[in-house]
């Protein structure tokens with residue numbers, strides 16, 4: 001810990017550094033505290049969420065700053081002015097209803113073709129920006145400026161409640177704070193029972209000291225007042241709040257601070273704030289605000305996607321499923337959070353989509369019974385919708401077609417491997433039986449032979465095209481190979497061989513006239 005900065009400006013001079021001239025420069029260093037919380041065997045430290053909560057409490061004692069910037073240890077500040085931009089939102093009119101400002105994640109050291117879609121531009125510059133028009137972007141774990149008051153689990157200041165499915169009915173809140181029935185989350189702010197503080201926040205009085213100050217920042221001029229130096233008692237207090245047992249019997253990790261029990265604690269933490277009616281802001285600066293590193297080999301990348309998908313399945317089967325959200329979560333925002341809990345399940349359909357073309361080649365049956373006008377109309381409609389979606393994604397996120405294509409490719413690679421693994425794992429955990437999916441061949445009927453080959457061949461190539469980066473990654477990597485990779489290497493080779501058999505059938509089958517061309 002560096003000692004508190006002096007009250008007065010401390011000008012430097014030529015002698016204050018061996019080769020830099022600090023004449024006329026204020027050389028005071030802001031207080032810097034390195035924190036390492038207590039960990040004990042047998043005591044769950046709750047990983048990153050636990051680390052963040054320890055820092056929230058210690059900083060409450062040491063500075064009680066109303067705003068907190070959070071970024072991962074593998075990220076760094078790339079634009080020192082970004083925080084100022086974020087503060088503009090917080091201090092703007094109506095800004096007291098903003099819980100956090102999320103910057104997009106940007107990465108360094110990724111191969112130029114971004115084979116594993118690490119940049120995730122469609123998500124950070126398309127989806128997040130779009131969410132900004134609703135209740136705000138999700139919290140993605142790093143590059144985020146928080147309002148301390150919101151982190152403490154309080155509700156945003158509100159004068160109206162919005163009822164109805166789409167929140168279209170405006171109901172003014174009773175300013176005199178008459179009793180409002182219903183869950184705690186729905187109670188308006190004035191009713192907040194402060195006497196619950198020790199149960200919610202723990203025994204340290206300083207944690208909930210003057211918490212309302214965090215709502216709108218410090219009063220003007222507060223930073224120019226002399227600060228009492230940190231005494232031994234204060235330092236001892238800040239050590240006490242990062243001990244193993246401090247959180248026992250409190251609401252830390254439940255409703256206060258970073259939420260525990262999920263491998264994607266970030267999404268859940270952001271959700272709990274949106275669920276209270278807070279809104280967030282997506283701040284995209286011209287020069288990247290922060291930069292970090294991302295997994296650059298296939299194994300690490302798939303493990304990362306597996307972790308996210310596991311978090312998604314967890315959310316689906318937890319009380320954080322957006323179906324159970326409060327009425328303060330806006331309709332479209334709820335839809336978006338529903339997608340967070342559901343997207344990994346699309347792997348089940350994706351896998352059929354990937355297998356059916358190959359199967360249809362193998363079995364001699366095509367995917368659909370007949371290519372009648374109704375089917376073609378549906379196909380056309382879906383294709384046009386997908387193309388429009390692609391157009392919007394490319395336009396909004398400002399990416400080129402190549403980057404968009406990488407994104408699509410990785411969606412299929414992750415979707416048929418990591419997402420599926422997460423879903424199966426989750427299903428096995430929740431329900432103790434497996435679902436057998438039988439593919440009935442009776443639904444298929446004869447169709448003209450040429451369209452069968454054309455259809456099967458086209459879709460097989462389409463599927464394989466998505467797997468190109470995956471195949472490249474397989475050839476390039478060394479060391480430990482996850483089982484997933486073997487399984488999917490198998491799937492790809494089956495697809496390739498089926499395709500091959502159909503295109504270039506073995507001679508004896510031609511002799512017998514056994515293959516239908």
Ligand SMILES: O=c1ccn([C@@H]2O[C@H](COP(=O)(O)OP(=O)(O)O[C@H]3O[C@H](CO)[C@@H](O)[C@H](O)[C@H]3O)[C@@H](O)[C@H]2O)c(=O)[nH]1
Pocket residue numbers: 046047048051071072073074140141142263264265266304307308
């Ligand atoms: O026991 C732990 C584990 C992780 N961390 C922190 O968590 C960060 C994220 O871990 P990392 O290994 O970098 O995982 P990523 O897949 O890169 O993380 C992404 O996904 C996570 C949620 O799944 C988010 O929390 C991250 O912010 C986001 O960058 C690290 O930088 C650490 O700062 C801890 O403090 N304690």
Ligand SMILES: [Mn+2]
Pocket residue numbers: 072074292293294
């Ligand atoms: Mn990381």
